[in-house]
Amino acid sequence: MPPRHIVLVFIDGLRPDALVEAVRADEAPHFQALLGEGENRGWLTSVLAPAPSITFASQASLVTGAHPNRHDVPGNQFFDRFGMHHGGKARHYAFDVGDTLEVDDAVEVFTRGLAGRCLGARTLYERAASRGQHAVVVGHMYANGADRWLPPKVEMLARLTKAPGPLKITPADFDRHVLALALDELRTHGLPNILTVYFMGLDAYSHAHGPDGQRVYVRETLDALVGELRSAVEALASKAYPPFWVLAADHGQRAVPADDDHAVPLRAMEPLFAAEGRDLLDYPGEGRHSDAVMAFNGSMALVYVRRQGETWAQPPDFHNEVLPLARRFWQAHRRGAAAPALEGAVAAVLVRDAAHAGWRSSYVALTPEGELETLEAWFHRLPTDDAVEALPRLAGMASPLAGDVVVLLSPGSKRYFGHPVRGLHGGLSAEVSEAALMLAWPGVTPAVWQQARQQFVHAVEVRCQTEGGRRPQTADVLVGLEAVMLA
Ligand SMILES: [Zn+2]
Structure with a gap:
């Protein structure tokens, strides 16, 4: 019998090794309790993030089951050259909390559902609603189709990210705020068929303290939150129908x-574009007056090029516009030309000819010598851990919303786009791409649990096989979950 209730806990940025270490060291008793004795009601595993391994793209994959080229959110930052959701006017989106933003998209995500309005694929809530199931989403940026959406209070978001001094709250305070919203919702409205709770604090903590702090955060903050959530959920669930958990x-x-030697700000890129006679968009919003956009996503940047004298909807000329600009990234890598911050830091420059191959075409690699070669040939040269499953993940990124050029920085250079942080993601390397996944079904027999796990694994395996034998990604979690829900 399929579960009547699903509890989805999205934990931003959690590395699988941090969770496994905390659980095995008895530092996370509530996670352990969910998994059962000897982990006989649960499973700790991992999946890969999409390319780039960044929040809004991957969270969209989690809730839609689609790759970014189908759900239409290819990064925390991206440029919609067609103005698909903006009255036909090109628009740069920056959902992440930036420090130079004129228009604060990060706030509109929660006040106006900005990210949800960009989604081009149906969410699990919309799919479940068509089966008569009810969903409540707490704290998360995507809630299309949910019966109730409880975004975090914008004041709390501002105090987490922007407030100085005594007004500032910690990531743990923020997660406790989200838990309080969830508990209040449960008290008032009971347990829905699908409850999603989004804890973003661990990612913020890890950005500020470095990924070694993740285990500390699990031990000192997250474990108790999960425990409180479980108590509240189980108080409302019938013993005959224990909820199925996905973390x-x-x-x-x-x-x-x-530090500033490793964080590459947008202004450091302007001379490189100027050398090519281009005006780089230096603030989010409409891109009418500039003719190039660079969307930062950790160690990956999507670069958009406007055809000279044309609107953004026209594809740029590959040989006269895309390639000359792309070559400049390698020149910067080799001699620091026009962008000293990139010297020795570039791992890949990818290009595509949308004018001839279309807006869904995939990329080829531009070599430092100016040759074009297949992605397979290029990524074969890189250390395995620098680019995990680059081919299927880049294929899943190629869409009208992805760049004409993609620049990837090497993990070894320790450089990245954006402002200084101690923990980074956004790219293709193993450490930033592996995401923790935990399934648990406490309260059922081991046999029922095993059957559900097999249904999940089988559905994911089938999809991975049909897509060239790739590894499971965050986009597959919903595929596995629906196999359990519809069994
Ligand atoms: Zn994230």
């Missing part, structure tokens, strides 16, 4: 130096 992260993180 899923969207990506991992890796340690980087938090």
Whole structure:
């Protein structure tokens, strides 16, 4: 019998090794209790984030089961050259909390459902609603189709990210605020068929303290939150129908130096574009007056090029516009030309010819010598851990919303796009791509649990096989979950 209730706990940025270490060291008793004795009612595993391994792209994959080229959110930052959700006017989105934003998209995500309005694929809530199931979403950025959406209070978001001094709250305070919203909802409205609770504090903590802090955060904060949530859920669930739990992260993180020698700001990129006669968009919003956009996503940047004298909807000329700009990234890598911050830091420059191959075409690699070669040939040269499953993940990124050029920085250089942090994600390397996943079904017999787990694993395996034998990704979690829900 399929579960009547699903509890989805999205834990932003949680590395699988941090969770496994905390559980095995008896530092996370509530996670352990969910997993059962000897983990006989649960499973700790991991999945890969999409490319780039960044929050809004991967969270969208978690809730839609689609790759970014189908759910239409290819990053925390991206440029919609067609203005699909903006009255036909090109628009740069920056959902992450930036420090130079004129228009604060990060707030509109929660006040106006900005990220949800960009989704081009149906969410699990919309799919479940068509089967008569009710869903409540607490704290998360995507809630399309849910009966009730409880976003975090914007004041709390501002106090987490922008407030100085005594007004500032910690990531743990923020997660406790989200838990309080969830508990209040449960008290008032009971337990829905699907309850999603989103804890973003661990990612913020890990950005500030480095990924070594993740285990500390699990031990000191997250474990208790999960325990409180479980008590509240179980008080409302009938003993005959125990809820099925999914605890899923969207990506991992890796340690980087938090200084200006390693963090590459947008202004450091302007001379490179100027050398090509281009005006780089330097604030989010409409891109009418500039002719190039760079969307930062950790160690990956999506670069959009406007055809000279045309609107953004026209594809740029590959040989005269895309390639000359792309070559400049390798020149910067080799000699620091026009962008000293990139010297020795570039791992890949990918290009595509949308004018001839279309807006869904995939990328080829531009070599430092100016040759074009297949992604397979290029990524074969890189250390395995620097680019995990690059081919299927880049294929899942290629869409009208992805860049004409993609620039990937090497993990070894420890450089990254954006402002200084101690923990980073956004890219293709193993550490930033592996995301924790935990399934648990406490309260059922081991046989029932085993059957559910097999249904989940089988559905995921079938999908991975049909997509070239790739590894499971965050987009597959919903595929596995629906196999359990519809069994
Ligand atoms: Zn995230």
